Amino acid sequence: MSQQSTGAPPITSPGTRPAQASGAPAPTGTPTGTPTGPGARDPRLAAPAVPPRRGLRRVLRTTFTGTPGRMRLVAALVALAAAVFGVIGSQTLWTSSAALERADHNTTQVVRVQSIYADLLRADADATNAFLAGGLEKPVQRADYDASIGRVAQTIAEAAEAQPADGAALGALNQQFQTYTALVEQARAYNRQGLPVGATYLSNASAGLRSGALPIVTALNQANTARTAEEFDLSTRSIWLAVSGGVALLVLFGGLIWLARRTHRYLNVPVVVGVVLVLIALVVGATTVSQVANQISSVRSSTFTATLDLATIRSAAFDAKANESLTLIARGSGTAFETSWASQSKVVTDAITDLGGAEAVATQSTLSTQWAVYIKAHQAIRALDDGGEWQLAVNAAGATGAGSANAAFATFSDTATQALTVSAATTSDGVLAPRTVSTFAGWALLLICLVAAGLTLRGFGQRLEEYR
Amino acid sequence: MRGAPWSRTTRAAILTTVAAVLLAACGSGGNYPATQVPPSTTTPPAKVPTPASATCTPDFLTSYAPLPSLDTNLLTSDKFAAEMTKRGRLRVGVSADSMLLGANNPLTNPSTIEGFDIDFARAVAKARFGDENKIQLVVIPAADRIPALMTDRVDMVARNMSMTCARWGQIAFSAEYYQAGLKLLVAKGATDTTFDALKASTKSVCAPTGTSTIDFIRTQGVTVVGAATHTGCLVLFQQGKVDAIAGDDTVLAGLVAQDPYAVVPKATALTVEPYGLGFNLGNKALVQFTNTLLDQMKADGRWKAIYDKWFAGPLGPAPAPPVSKYGRP
Structure with missing residues (x-):
């Protein structure tokens, strides 16, 4: 079939041949070819790798002048087009694969940074809640504070190792974090002695955490989310693959026609095979990229979004919990903290509503129910405090038994943490899944194109032989 | 047969071009600009309170x-x-x-x-x-x-x-x-124990914002630092961020009770503070x-x-x- 359709031009080729000759290759061929009329015979002798002891310029001139010279030039162009497509196409696929790996790293970093945020607030919620009981903290609460602080310290180190670009920001965060823990320890020492200055150290610590440390964590979160989006976009970018593939196809096809006309033959089989191979490579490359794009777009709209939402839910929940204690510590002047509680609670409920993906629906309803239980417990505490029963409110806020706000919150935060872990793992799997195919397709594409380049050289070589 | 029609020069040229394209295509991915550290949100400076009118009828007592x-x-x-x-x-x-x-x-x-x-x-x-x-x-x-x-x-x-x-x-x-009087709290062994001495050595004095105390010390020519409460001043004092705390003798007595390295030197009260x-x-x-x-x-x-x-x-x-x-x- 291809023989018939491409077989048509050779029939008309004799008539158009002179036009062709002075058309495409003429600008370089004819002007240099005509003055060196006798030299037109030269290439036939010089070309067969017998190095003449003359200058490079003369070698080049003799190599690319006359019909075989032009043929060499066209062959080089055609082979180069196929090779360039092979390189660009495979590079595109490998870049896509590498971008996916970086996207996964960045997503992991986002989760890491979000857990720093949540753990800082969890520690603060513990410290402030414990303070309500005076200097004598509950061992459980103290242990939870210590565990949260330990995780933050560990995660900051891990995050710094994972992303050098975050190094400076994490250094600044570490500084704020050290200040926070130092102030809390000092507050603790004073509280243990029953001195009021301890409360001031604690509120300074909380305020510093919110004005100094948390904005840095937010900046880290934004930077890494942006990096993930950037890599996702890069992983699906196929414009250069398409352009180089299209160009290669056109050049090869053009070369095939040119050769057929010039040599008055039908089709040169190796070159035809080369054209077909380049076409196959283009289809393979384009299909792979579009598959990656489909996969990534589905991950982004489902598990990736769910992971970000769950991370937001957890951070906002701990923020709300810390504000609950701060409202009570402020003892009648905590309106601002209660307002923060309400806005964070809204963030939680909104993010729960936004939780997408079929597999997330179960989590969605569980989280929704559990948060509602906590809200109810919180409102009971607020009702006591607003009704002038501060001490009873404090007792309720410090209680850890069944039905208490602390218990309801723990249930919720456990569910959210677990869901986040699962969702993050699913996202990671989904992001990394197309990587193997991309890498493999990249090698296949490169190999096919190099073979195509070799075949075209061979095809042109056969014709060049006839000029010897 | 295949190698014959191609000169070494041609092959070298093709290889060089391919290598160049290959190198150019190798993008350097994953080098992100450093994450920006947001500036720390500082507490807004204390509002300058309206100067108290000294006399009124009937008087403030x-x-x-x-x-x-x-x-x-x-x-x-x-x-x-x-x-x-x-x-x-x-x-x-x-x-x-x-x-x-x-x-x-x-x-x-x-x-x-x-x-x-x-x-x-x-x-x-x-x-x-x-x-x-x-x-x-x-x-x-x-x-x-x-x-x-x-x-x-x-x-x-x-x-x-x-x-x-x-x-x-x-x-x-x-x-x-109750009638209290304004005094100064300084570190044990400090030599600058009066407003004049603190002013001469350009030292800072802390007082809670929104108080008559801070209004008064603003008129004394010393560096004034505000805090939410007197205990907030004590924290700044312990952290070495202020050199002295101005306050009523009653309040300062409460601060001294929490810090054995703070003293209120004996002096006549600078102002009379009727509670x-x-x-x-x-x-x-x-x-x-x-x-x-x-x-x-x-x-x-x-x-x-x-x-x-x-x-x-x-x-x-x-x-x-x-x-x-x-x-x-």
């Missing part, structure tokens, strides 16, 4: 005449009285971190706020509702004392508040219940009721008992209670 007795039926049934009766408790704006005046004591169980000011607040609650525990202590920073009263968040403020002409324009005061209980400007009846109570307490020894309980140790034997001054229309 003058309060409303007391009621004939503590009969609660004498309280006019205005909206303040009606709402308070409905609530069944007295809402008092207090400090929870001014040791000796009003501070949370976590060592009691349940932890309670206690101190000189708190005892007066409880006395008012007892007179009004027959039970000193019919009280809701609302912890407020110094700067919130007047806003809390003006917005009716509290019925009364018992938080070492000085009676001034400027404040009389916004709130009402009871008769004077009054604060009320909403419209709640005249409760002011009059409280004045009746204060007069009784000053006369029957309850005032001295409260003083002795908190200040006999750090400030010496009880002086005569301040004389109530009435005549405000």
